[in-house]
Amino acid sequence: MDHETAIVWLRRDLRVSDNPVFNAAMAAAKRIVPVFVVEERLWNSPGTNRTRFLSECLTELQASLDGRLLIKVGDPVDVLPDIAAKTKAGVVIRAGDVSPFASNRDQQVAQALQEQGVNIEVADWPxxxxxxxxxxxxxxxxxxxxxxxxxxxxxxxxxxTVGPEAQQIVAAADHGLKSDPLPLVGATDAAMAPGGExxxxxxxxxxxxxxxxxxxxxxxxxxxxxxxxxxxxxxxxxxxxxxxxxxxxxxxxxxxxxxxxxxxxxxxxxxxxxWPHSAWQDWKDDLASIELNTGPQADEQFEQWCLGLTGYPLVDAGMRQLLAEGWMHNRVRMLTASFLVKDLHLHWSRGARHFMKHLVDGDISSNNHGWQWAAGTGTDAAPYFRIFNPIRQSERFDPDGDYIRRYIPELADVTGKAIHQPWTLPDGPPNGYPVPIVDHGEQRHIALERYKAARS
Ligand SMILES: Cc1cc2nc3c(=O)[nH]c(=O)nc-3n(C[C@H](O)[C@H](O)[C@H](O)COP(=O)(O)OP(=O)(O)OC[C@H]3O[C@@H](n4cnc5c(N)ncnc54)[C@H](O)[C@@H]3O)c2cc1C
The missing domain is CATH 1.25.40.80 (Serine Threonine Protein Phosphatase 5, Tetratricopeptide repeat)
Structure with missing residues (x-):
């Protein structure tokens, strides 16, 4: 035990059980100060569903730690050295992260702490x-x-690993500092499960x-x-x-x-x-020159995709599940992503941003590489010429149309195979549900032509 006090800087490890960051801190010091820094840039980001979930996680963790989690609002580059000075902590222990934003912030925090003689150690990863x-x-x-x-x-x-009992942490946590109240969370009416361990x-x-x-x-x-x-x-x-x-x-x-x-x-x-560039740029650049749709019509089709109004029921059900629950089933994530890239010919990053805005699980590495998989620019990417057919996908993965009816009330009374192609009903799609905004067969052909041109 080299130090009197260690700070545990919690970030994406909001739990008490099996948390090596606590174990390392307890091995390093007699007293520990568990800290969460509310970074305003993240808290106020468009991902309100994630912020609400995060605030629930923090509230639960605060209760598990008997009120001894020190929550501070501000920039960790300033907040952590300040807490270290006030608590006379000799070391800060945290888990690692990989996003370019986190890596950059962690480097700056380490430098600020080192300038005041405080070490920073990485004890775990998510x-x-x-x-x-x-x-x-x-x-x-x-x-x-x-x-x-x-x-x-x-x-x-x-x-x-065997995590410390909450009691041990609470006993070791004693800092006499006061938490800031959690800032307000932006409005969201997504129906989501509550956060917490x-x-x-x-x-x-x-x-x-x-x-x-x-x-x-x-x-x-x-x-x-x-x-x-x-x-x-x-x-x-x-x-x-x-x-x-x-x-x-x-x-x-x-x-x-x-x-x-x-x-x-x-x-x-x-x-x-x-490959940190792969956060927002193509992981491999073979398709860098592919022709994309731009202009008012492309923008309008993007909006229709966001709102679940493309006229392809399984695509629309997925997009509406995202809006309603802040989550979408994996099979439908793959289809909606493919539709944006190969039927609407938009850059994957546009769809990835929309997903990040709504997904409660929104994570740069899983989301943006999932998108690149669909776009053919990532590792293991689906070959570009394998293009999901939104009607076949619907018939195969939602054969009875139950998922579609759950999220598209306009189609609630459609029975039989027409649920997959409501535009084939004698009077067209019911209740104002749109006809397809593009013809999949035509767009598939265009996608393949553009792909060939980009590759040559
Ligand atoms: C375009 C696209 C975007 C995606 N964006 C995200 C995202 O932002 N965050 C996210 O966590 N996942 C993302 N995924 C992966 C996957 O869709 C979700 O992890 C999964 O749907 C979550 O549901 P679950 O927990 O019930 O998964 P389960 O099937 O129960 O899987 C268990 C866990 O394994 C992991 N997992 C499962 N599938 C994948 C996958 N394909 N890639 C990476 N991890 C996976 C998740 O952590 C998941 O919770 C994305 C996939 C695609 C195609």
């Missing part, structure tokens, strides 16, 4: 395997998921004992809604992937498939770590 740990046989970063997953399975820690565990146990067994097929059925819904909890660290992996047996098919989804999350964080 991923099962820390980004940058795994490499190919030739020592280069993985660019393809399958070999990464093989290596990840070997590396992954299957047993969670307790709810994350509840969801996980429900999923583990019910839907996990049928995950291999169930995960592709948006109407069944049988995926874990843990993405926002993983995003804010209410639960760590280690804790999920500890309950899995990867020799069981469905468990292995679920583990592979956690590995995708890790993989995309690793890609961002090695």
């Amino acid at each position: 991923w099962a395997v820390p980004p940058g740990t795994l490499a190919t046989k030739s020592g280069t970063p993985f660019k393809v998921f399958t070999p990464y997953f093989k290596s990840w399975l070997q590396a992954v820690a299957m047993t969670p 307790a709810h994350a565990h509840e969801l996980w146990h429900q999923f583990l004992h019910a839907d996990l067994q049928g995950y291999n097929d169930g995960r592709d059925n948006p109407a069944a809604d049988s995926t874990s819904r843990l993405s926002p909890y993983l995003k804010f660290g209410c639960i760590h992937p280690r804790q999920l992996l500890a309950d899995l047996d990867v020799n069981i098919d469905a468990h292995r498939t679920f583990a592979s989804e956690l590995a995708w999350r890790d993989f995309y964080a690793t890609v961002l770590h090695h």
Whole structure:
């Protein structure tokens, strides 16, 4: 124990159980000061759904820590050195991060602390395997998921670390400083599950004992809604992937498939770590010159896509689920992304920004690389010429139209196959639902032509 006091700087690790940042702090010092800095730029960003979820996570964590979480509003570059000075802390312990915004901020904070003789240490990461740990046989970063997953399975820690009991933390936390009240959260009426560690565990146990067994097929059925819904909890660290992996047996098919989804999350964080430009620019630039649609008509079609008014029911149901719940099923994320890029010929970053505005799980590495997968500019990208057909996808993944009817009230009374193509009904689509804003067959042809031109 080298220090009298250690600061635990919490960011995307808003939990008490299995949190090595607390363990490291308790090993380093007699007293710990758990701190969360509310960064106004993030708090006031357009992602109001995430801010609301975050505020719920903080309120719950504050209760778990018996009111000893020090919440301060401001810039961490100023706030942390100030708290360190007031508490005479010798070290700040935090988890790592990979987004360009976080990396830049963390560097500035480290410099400010070091100037006043305070060390900063990284004790954990929000991923099962820390980004940058795994490499190919030739020592280069993985660019393809399958070999990464093989290596990840070997590396992954299957047993969670033993987290300190909340009581221990509370006993060690004693700083006599006063928290700021949480700033107001912008208005949102999205119907979302509440944030926090307790709810994350509840969801996980429900999923583990019910839907996990049928995950291999169930995960592709948006109407069944049988995926874990843990993405926002993983995003804010209410639960760590280690804790999920500890309950899995990867020799069981469905468990292995679920583990592979956690590995995708890790993989995309690793890609961002090695290629930070891929946050908002094409990871590979072969399609840099592809012709995109611009101008008033393109803008109008983008708006129609955002509002779920493209006339393609499964695309629109997904976009409306996003607006209603701040979340969208993975299968439909893939389809709506493909539609924006290949049917509307818009740059993927436009759709990615809209997703980031609404997704409660919005995460730069998973979102923007998911988008690049759809656009054909990322790692493992779907070959550009494989273009999702919105009608076939609808017939295949929502055959009875239950998901469509849930989110598109205009189509609530449509029965049979017409739910996938309501414009074929004798009187056209009912209740003002639009006819398709573009013809998929024509747009597919245009996309392929533009692709060929860009490649040559
Ligand atoms: C265009 C697009 C944008 C996306 N944006 C995000 C995003 O901002 N944040 C986000 O967490 N996921 C994103 N995903 C991945 C995926 O859609 C969500 O993680 C998943 O739908 C969350 O639901 P769930 O928790 O029920 O998933 P489950 O099926 O229960 O999977 C468990 C966990 O594995 C991870 N996971 C699953 N699929 C993926 C994937 N394809 N890529 C990365 N991680 C995955 C998530 O953390 C998820 O919570 C995106 C996918 C696409 C195609």
